Amino acid sequence: MNGLKWLWTLIYGDSSIGRKARIAITGLLMCGFLVSHLAGNLLLFKGDDGESYNNYAKFLHSGEMEAVVAGAEVGLLVLFGVHLLLALVTTRENTAARPTGYAMKQSKQGDSMLAAPAYNVMLLTGVVVFAFLVLHLVDFRFRARGSSHEPAHVVEKVDAAHANKHQPITRTDAIRLLRDPLTSGVYLVGCLVLGYHLVHGFYSAFQTLGFNHPRYTPKLRLLSIVFAIVIGVGFAIFPVWAHFVTIPGDAPAAPPGATATTP
Amino acid sequence: MSAATSSPTALKTPGSDSHSGPTLSLTLKIWRQKDTNSPGELKTYEVKGISTHMSFLEMLDVLNEQLVQKNEEPVAFDHDCREGICGMCGVMINGQAHGPDLTTTTCQLHMRKFRDHDTIVIEPWRAKAFPVIKDLVVDRSAFDRIITTGGYVSINVGSAPDGNAVPVPKENADQAFDAATCIGCGACVASCKNASASLFVSAKVSQLALLPQGEPERVRRVQRMVAQMDKEGFGGCTNTNECEAACPVGIKVENIARLNREFLRAKMITR
Ligand code: HEM
């Protein structure tokens, strides 16, 4: 047990500030991942019958990249686990610091007009992101969910892809998965909520790590909002867009507007 | 501590005295608690004829005079200087530390901020680390214990040196001075949703970290003060910035970033 103490200290830290710094570092690293993930997803928009996207997927699943991707997966899992664990510990401690609440409490910050400013709902938004990620991994990483809502010939195709989990998901498969009503709804909400988590999270991480400057901090707060919108709305576009784009196997009478997004 | 200072028998009826101008009738809901271990509750009181020129504490004095005349226990509240410099006063007024005004202590808050027939809820600071002693008075000795662990310079820095012998950049002097204006009232803790003492500790760390006299103990000081802060049961900072808005002397959260920076630096270079 004692042999693992250093590991516990490494993850948990020995002070409230140290723990918060770990939350900030893991959060910022995950933000870095989100940028690259969004960049990859943008290839879905390319109207080349999925060639770019499929090649990108193939590349990530190729022999040379296998170890890199596996390492990244483990790394992300650790980042996520540490972030989540320390966020729970911190929130619990912070709640315990005021056992008796106020009969009346009002903010003195004039600028927050929102009923639930991002900094007040970090645990809640985080938990929603967690739920969304579980579904996302089940759908795209493990391909464990059926596709019964699709026509029979499509189910056959998708399930065939499911059978071979080492086969990368093609653009067509991805769009089909995104059209699932549960997936569409949860992804849309999940991505926007993630954005709201980052409205506070991105800026807050810098403050936690000791950066605050009268000239740059106001700009950083603005950047945090812009970043959160780019990430939140950026990812949320896909489950919506999937319903308007035509893919092989669609009924010929595509919904109007489909041609606008797919040349 | 808080009871009426003048003899109750010499009192005129509140409101009928020399104060001129408009007066207020107010409903007060005040937290009453016999001692730390007794349960407390909000009790409702009516006060009439409150001059708008009065300070908030003077309004409470009027209430206490009434209570004493009726042979009831007066409301206990902390205060000392009544001019915004000692940090003793400080209660939650309608859910805001020191009331609705920015950079104002309770003793400096004027009753003209309220309207006739307002209901005002008055509660003590709430935090695990600040147990209620009686009514609106809380025990803030946790702050003292944090200071005891390092909020001072313990090396001999000699007598006052020649003004230019110890060079201090103007920016540092200004920032150290701003941090040093913290009066330790605890409004940061009271207003923070996590009951975090980060703003207080950051001010006390900053005022020394920015000056040459604080340098020799810089690494040790921040670690000890943060350790004591955690031990006292204050929450951690989640950068909500409510403390900055609630601080009666305008201590900035920039200091919390410096606290974090000093702490992380100390952890990295300490041996
Ligand atoms: C299981 C899901 C998650 C939970 C429960 C969660 C929870 C939290 C909590 C409670 C905080 C502290 C909030 C505060 O400072 O007030 C936090 C901060 C943060 N989170 Fe998350 N989070 C989750 C996922 C994520 C993800 C996926 C990212 C980024 C991609 C992220 C990025 C951040 C950042 C950058 C911070 C700021 C750290 C700081 O304030 O110093 N979080 N999170």
Ligand code: FES
């Ligand atoms: S009584 Fe001294 S600051 Fe209010």
